[in-house]
Each structure stands twice: as C-alpha cells, then as structure tokens.
Amino acid sequence: MHSVATRGEISRAAVAAEIGLTRATVSTLVDELLTAGLLVELGARRPGTVGRPGTALALNDNGPAGIGAEVGVDHLAVCAVDLRGTVRVRAEVEAHNREQDRPPGEVLRELTGLIGEVEAEAEALGLRPAGRTVAVPGLVGRDRRTVxxxxxxxWENIAVPLPAAVENEANLGALAELWLGGHETAAAVTDFIHVSAEIGIGAALIIDGHLFRGARGFAGELGHVPVHPNGPRCSCGARGCLEQYAGEQAVLRAAGIPPQRQGALKALHTAAADGDPAALKALAAAGQALGIALSGAVNLLDPQAVVLGGPLAELAPWLRPAVERELRRRVTDRQWPPEALLVSRLGRDGVLLGAAYSTVRAVLDDPQAYAFDSA
Known part of the structure; x- marks a missing residue:
C-alpha cells in the first residue's frame, strides 16, 4: 500500500520489484486489496518503449476514510480524508469549551454531533469511515481514551465516551508534518522538533521517523518550560513558563488586542503586516522567549530541524528573526544552521489533518487487517 501511496500509480510488476516479492504473490495480495476497496485498477499503462503495457494500480478515492476531530479552546472541528490524505469533508464551529463556560460532557456531545454530520457527508461521497481520532490540547492517558x-x-481526568482514539494535539501536528511533508524543504526530515501555539504552546519530537512519547507519554510540554523563573504564574501552577510569553493570549495582550475579540489573531497578523509598533514588539518578545526555550531543546536533542507549525507558521515572518537570533546565541553546536528552522505549510490545519490521517496511516500500514475486518 505504501508503494502505491508514494508513487501514485504503479504496476503490479513494479510493486513486486520494489518490495522484493514474486509477481504471483503480489498479484494475490493486490486482488485482496481490490476486493476490499483499497485499490483500483486504472487500465493499461505502457512502461516504456518496449514490452507489454501493465495495468496501473492506484489508491481508491472512494475507499476508507479517516475521521479527525479537534477540541480547541474556542472551536470544534472535524474532517474526513481519503487514502491520499485529501480533505473531502470538513466542518468547524466556534465554541466556548472551557469548563468554566460549559461542562466537558456538553462539549463532547456537540463534537459527537459534528462527527456524525461529517461521516454522513463522507458516506454520501462513497467513502467508508475507517476510524476516528480526537485531538485535545492536553495530556492523554495510555488508554488513549482519557484526558x-x-x-x-x-479538564482533568475526563473520559471521552466516543468510539475514537484520543491524542495530544501537538503530537498529531508533528505526525502530519512527517507524513504529509508540510515543511518548506525538499530534503527528507525525519528528526525534528515541531512546535505550535494557540492558547497554549505544544511541541512534539520526531526521532528517526517516529513519535517520541517519553516514559509516561508526556514528552513535548515545551509551553511549560520556564524561561523566566520568577515570571507570572501559569495555568499549570508554575511561574515564568514559555506559554506566559509566547502563548496566543500573552502576545495579543502585549500587542494591545483583547484576546476575547473575535478574529483576534487575524487582527494581530494585519497589525504586524501594517507595521504596527505594538504588534511588532509583542511578536519579537514572543520570538525571543520561544528561541530561549527551543535552544535548550536543540542542545539536548540535536535534531535535524525545528518546525514552526500551527498559528506560529502564520506569524513566522515576525517571530522567526528573534527565534533565529536566540538559537545562534545559545545553541552550542555552531554548525547547527539557521536554515534548519523551518515553517510548516500545513499551518493551523496540521492538527486536524494529523488526527484524520492517523487512521488512514493505520490502514496503509496493515491493509490486510482492514480487508479482513471489513469482509
């Protein structure tokens, strides 16, 4: 499946040559995947100037779909992607999801309804939902069901009653970067720190092409790394966390934009693009704090790259200079290049895409298991 996904169109003979199996074995496997609706045959394709034309295989655009959902502080979003990772259906609503505004159960009921709407639209397009993943801005238990x-x-110790896997949003943003190639470089990047920010700041570590979770599954809490130990108190209970200097609300307040204002981030972007001094100063200070925290992570882990994702990607033109400056000052390996600070092309869609594609990825990794379950 990965051979077909990578190449787009490929013959049975080419698959056999690529994965080292006999043509007869590949033909049997392909027939099973065609029957399961994972692949389609596109007709004869001539491989070159000589030889008989081969039948090209491709992923089925109307096959399994991955359903991704996101619980944000101020929104809920759901999408369906096909086997290629293309978004086929998407829905998003503004919502006040803090426990002080409404109970978690009410939030999850609304999310369930939104998932149902997206799945119905996906099925009307000929897609078959193969699974669901819900992204949340917090720590998730090993059962992948508890926030x-x-x-x-x-939220604390909230069980998610949906038939879905639950995952930290930063992890899913990093996986989307790995799987869907969102970074701005043609080179393969398989070791990187992915950092994104909304109300909070999350990071995730990809090491040798795999997500690093840590001993208890909580790796990547960059937003709670202290950058000024005697600074303001954070929502986690500590003082001077990065989140208090580079989180969305902190930057908006420093720029003179009320955080509760509708379209506040868009207003910040516009103000910075217009050269507003307060916005530029706020973003430079956020970039400095972010660079201080990231330099420690780079010194510790020595990654190929650092990727700015989520809303940070949209604000990168004004954040990046200060981040680069701090990395140059503080990273002990003077060979670590500034061009290793990358900006994601996925932006704020990365988390939702990662949630949806994680289900698709499971199908691509083990298509026979999916074919057996769907038989």
Whole structure:
C-alpha cells in the first residue's frame, strides 16, 4: 500500500520489484486489496518503449476514510480524508469549551454531533469511515481514551465516551508534518522538533521517523518550560513558563488586542503586516522567549530541524528573526544552521489533518487487517 501511496500509480510488476516479492504473490495480495476497496485498477499503462503495457494500480478515492476531530479552546472541528490524505469533508464551529463556560460532557456531545454530520457527508461521497481520532490540547492517558489534564480547557481526568482514539494535539501536528511533508524543504526530515501555539504552546519530537512519547507519554510540554523563573504564574501552577510569553493570549495582550475579540489573531497578523509598533514588539518578545526555550531543546536533542507549525507558521515572518537570533546565541553546536528552522505549510490545519490521517496511516500500514475486518 505504501508503494502505491508514494508513487501514485504503479504496476503490479513494479510493486513486486520494489518490495522484493514474486509477481504471483503480489498479484494475490493486490486482488485482496481490490476486493476490499483499497485499490483500483486504472487500465493499461505502457512502461516504456518496449514490452507489454501493465495495468496501473492506484489508491481508491472512494475507499476508507479517516475521521479527525479537534477540541480547541474556542472551536470544534472535524474532517474526513481519503487514502491520499485529501480533505473531502470538513466542518468547524466556534465554541466556548472551557469548563468554566460549559461542562466537558456538553462539549463532547456537540463534537459527537459534528462527527456524525461529517461521516454522513463522507458516506454520501462513497467513502467508508475507517476510524476516528480526537485531538485535545492536553495530556492523554495510555488508554488513549482519557484526558488526564488539559489546563487551558480546565479538564482533568475526563473520559471521552466516543468510539475514537484520543491524542495530544501537538503530537498529531508533528505526525502530519512527517507524513504529509508540510515543511518548506525538499530534503527528507525525519528528526525534528515541531512546535505550535494557540492558547497554549505544544511541541512534539520526531526521532528517526517516529513519535517520541517519553516514559509516561508526556514528552513535548515545551509551553511549560520556564524561561523566566520568577515570571507570572501559569495555568499549570508554575511561574515564568514559555506559554506566559509566547502563548496566543500573552502576545495579543502585549500587542494591545483583547484576546476575547473575535478574529483576534487575524487582527494581530494585519497589525504586524501594517507595521504596527505594538504588534511588532509583542511578536519579537514572543520570538525571543520561544528561541530561549527551543535552544535548550536543540542542545539536548540535536535534531535535524525545528518546525514552526500551527498559528506560529502564520506569524513566522515576525517571530522567526528573534527565534533565529536566540538559537545562534545559545545553541552550542555552531554548525547547527539557521536554515534548519523551518515553517510548516500545513499551518493551523496540521492538527486536524494529523488526527484524520492517523487512521488512514493505520490502514496503509496493515491493509490486510482492514480487508479482513471489513469482509
């Protein structure tokens, strides 16, 4: 499946040559995947100037779909992607999801309804939902069903009753970057720190092409790395966390834009593009704090790259100079190049795409298991 996904169109003979199996074995496997609706045959394709034409295989655009959902502090979003990772259906609503505004159960009921709407639209397009993943801004238990702590939502030990896997949003943003190639370089990047920010700041570590979770599954909490130990108190209970200097609300307040204002981030972007001094100063200070925290992570992990994702990607023109400056000052390996600070092309869609594509990825990794389950 990965051979077909990577190449787009490929013959059975080419698959056999690529993965080192006999043509007869590949033909049997392909027939099973065609029957399961994972692949389609496109007709004869001549491989070159000589030889008989081969039948090209491709992923089925109307096959399994991955359903991704996102619980943000101020929104809910759901999408369906096909086997290629193309978004086929999407829905998003503004919502006040902090526990002080409404209970978690009410949030999850609304999310369930939104998932149902997206799945119905996907099925009308001929897609078959193969699974669901829900992204949350917090720590998730090993059972992948419990939100242990999400400070910006005010959630603690909340069981998600949906038939879905639950995953930290930063992890899913990083996986989307890895799988869908969102970074701005043609080179293969398989070791990187992915950092994104909304109300909070999350990071995730990709090492040798795999997500690093840590001993208890909580790796990547960059937003709670202290950059000024005696600074303001954070929602986590500590003082001077990065989130208090480079989180969305902190930057908006410093720029003179009320965080509760509708379209506040768009207003910040516009103000910075117009050269507003307060906005530029706020973003430069956020970039400095972010660079201080990231330099410690780079010194510790020595990644190929650091990727700015989520809303940080949209604000990168004004954040990046200060981040680069701090990295140059503080990273001990003077050979670590500034061009290794990358900006994601996925932007704020990365988390939702990662959630949806994680289900698709499971199908691509083990298509026979999916074919057996769907038989």
């Amino acid at each position: 242990l702590r999400a400070p910006n939502l005010g």
